[in-house]
Amino acid sequence: MTDEAYVSIWMRPEQTSRGPKPAYSRAQIARAAVRIADAEGLEAATMRRIAAEIGAGAMSLYRYVPGRDDLIVLMADLLMGEINLRGIPSVDWRADLTRYAEEVRAMWLRHPWIATVHRSLHSYGPNQLLLIEQIMGVLDPHVSVDENLVLMSILNGYVESVARDEVTAAEELRRSGLTEQQWLARTHPYVQQLLESGDYPLFTKIALEARHPRLTSDAQFHQGLTRVLDCIATAIPTTESQNNHEKP
Amino acid sequence: MTDEAYVSIWMRPEQTSRGPKPAYSRAQIARAAVRIADAEGLEAATMRRIAAEIGAGAMSLYRYVPGRDDLIVLMADLLMGEINLRGIPSVDWRADLTRYAEEVRAMWLRHPWIATVHRSLHSYGPNQLLLIEQIMGVLDPHVSVDENLVLMSILNGYVESVARDEVTAAEELRRSGLTEQQWLARTHPYVQQLLESGDYPLFTKIALEARHPRLTSDAQFHQGLTRVLDCIATAIPTTESQNNHEKP
DNA sequence: CTCCACTGGGTATGTTGTACGCAGAAACAA
DNA sequence: TTGTTTCTGCGTACAACATACCCAGTGGAG
Numbered sequence: 171m172t173d174e175a176y177v178s179i180w181m182r183p184e185q186t187s188r189g190p191k192p193a194y195s196r197a198q199i200a201r202a203a204v205r206i207a208d209a210e211g212l213e214a215a216t217m218r219r220i221a222a223e224i225g226a227g228a229m230s231l232y233r234y235v236p237g238r239d240d241l242i243v244l245m246a247d248l249l250m251g252e253i254n255l256r257g258i259p260s261v262d263w264r265a266d267l268t269r270y271a272e273e274v275r276a277m278w279l280r281h282p283w284i285a286t287v288h289r290s291l292h293s294y295g296p297n298q299l300l301l302i303e304q305i306m307g308v309l310d311p312h313v314s315v316d317e318n319l320v321l322m323s324i325l326n327g328y329v330e331s332v333a334r335d336e337v338t339a340a341e342e343l344r345r346s347g348l349t350e351q352q353w354l355a356r357t358h359p360y361v362q363q364l365l366e367s368g369d370y371p372l373f374t375k376i377a378l379e380a381r382h383p384r385l386t387s388d389a390q391f392h393q394g395l396t397r398v399l400d401c402i403a404t405a406i407p408t409t410e411s412q413n414n415h416e417k418p
Numbered sequence: 419m420t421d422e423a424y425v426s427i428w429m430r431p432e433q434t435s436r437g438p439k440p441a442y443s444r445a446q447i448a449r450a451a452v453r454i455a456d457a458e459g460l461e462a463a464t465m466r467r468i469a470a471e472i473g474a475g476a477m478s479l480y481r482y483v484p485g486r487d488d489l490i491v492l493m494a495d496l497l498m499g500e501i502n503l504r505g506i507p508s509v510d511w512r513a514d515l516t517r518y519a520e521e522v523r524a525m526w527l528r529h530p531w532i533a534t535v536h537r538s539l540h541s542y543g544p545n546q547l548l549l550i551e552q553i554m555g556v557l558d559p560h561v562s563v564d565e566n567l568v569l570m571s572i573l574n575g576y577v578e579s580v581a582r583d584e585v586t587a588a589e590e591l592r593r594s595g596l597t598e599q600q601w602l603a604r605t606h607p608y609v610q611q612l613l614e615s616g617d618y619p620l621f622t623k624i625a626l627e628a629r630h631p632r633l634t635s636d637a638q639f640h641q642g643l644t645r646v647l648d649c650i651a652t653a654i655p656t657t658e659s660q661n662n663h664e665k666p
Numbered sequence: 667c668t669c670c671a672c673t674g675g676g677t678a679t680g681t682t683g684t685a686c687g688c689a690g691a692a693a694c695a696a
Numbered sequence: 697t698t699g700t701t702t703c704t705g706c707g708t709a710c711a712a713c714a715t716a717c718c719c720a721g722t723g724g725a726g
Contacts, residue, residue, distance in 0.1 A: 177604050189672025190722040227675035290586045292605045306620040316630040320642045327579030328572050338538045356425050357540045372554040382564040394568045401649030437703020438691040475706040
């Protein structure tokens, strides 16, 4: 299915000309793979397992996809399509970016395995590209393209890194096969050892004094998000709706 | 080497009591693995390959490390030890955080495979924990622990997400085995197709009008970093050295 | 009706992490 | 010193993986 000048799966559309009608489709295969990865992790989504899920033989998948890596690219783009940005951009950029951040994080939590997928320009499919269009459209009326790129890289960096931490922990818990209580009980001795060693005073300060880690992960997320959006606000020249800053 | 209540490799220190003197060591094995991963990617650092690198039999490694995943944890902590933060915290928090950001990014570029490693609390080794101590120490005199956590998560999010994008591209190039020119020539048709489709006006605007993507990656990185630090500055109550803002 | 580009998929191969077992070495107990 | 125990290095073996190759069957093009 590949030849020497292969670039990406997006340059190799599904084609059907002569011969028997295909029994399956890329979308069907990708959806089955996502289902398995959601439930049991990306490493469980093997070619054989995916094929079994749709009732096909293992080697049949290679009629639709050059290899497993390309299939994962398809899966990732499917996920990007789940992000619902209807009504964006609106008149309220801050609300738009908040909604975007929440949607991205929610998608990550639904599909924790996305943290293991490498994404770069040539792997961007239609859904990812559409997302870029919509999100760049939010600040496009207010700032230059260059400024827009910088600000979105800060926002995306924050959102993805928080989401990454959350799903890393969630995946570890799932992989362990333990309940959350059991897992915490297992991890506790290590934390205890660090605290008692006395070598890590600031880590100790975080563990003992900080209220942030005791908030719900939702609240933690929004706390940082608010700061990021405040930062973006200062970069926007003339805003009629100057947002409410609160300093405790 | 593992039993039912296994937590992490940091709870299982290297021990030597009875029996023959070990011929190798965890550190030696981890260093060899890092060397291979740097040169050929993490997937090339197989147990057999690492063992061969130090002149051992494949199964000998399991006398030092419970499994490959734990070895990768050791490798990651070795990398954290490369980050040189001598003289931090100083009196100038902005210089400190800039240096930290640059050091982290430089480390990522030296070891691109770090992007594929999942890190979470119970995988944090001594070097990672020391890094946390040092970096939390920078703003500790100026803000509350909670504020500090939020601000550092924004900074780390930015730094790691930019570094991640850079090393993803670099790894793709390496994996292709092509020169940069050849690689760009390969990718070009896809970009061209996107531009010509007319479906992605903002993507087109970025490709044609933006100057940001034409800067060196160093300059791109520092541009966003400056903004992040400006954002942090607004969260610090009384600063004697109010930094120079420039608005074009 | 003939052809052949296509399909589904069985079999086979090379590579991986790692379980198991064994021979030898070093510390301990006598 | 002399067992005895507990460690070491590591060869062999195995299950799981992605996937190359092959072949039989199918259905639109001529």
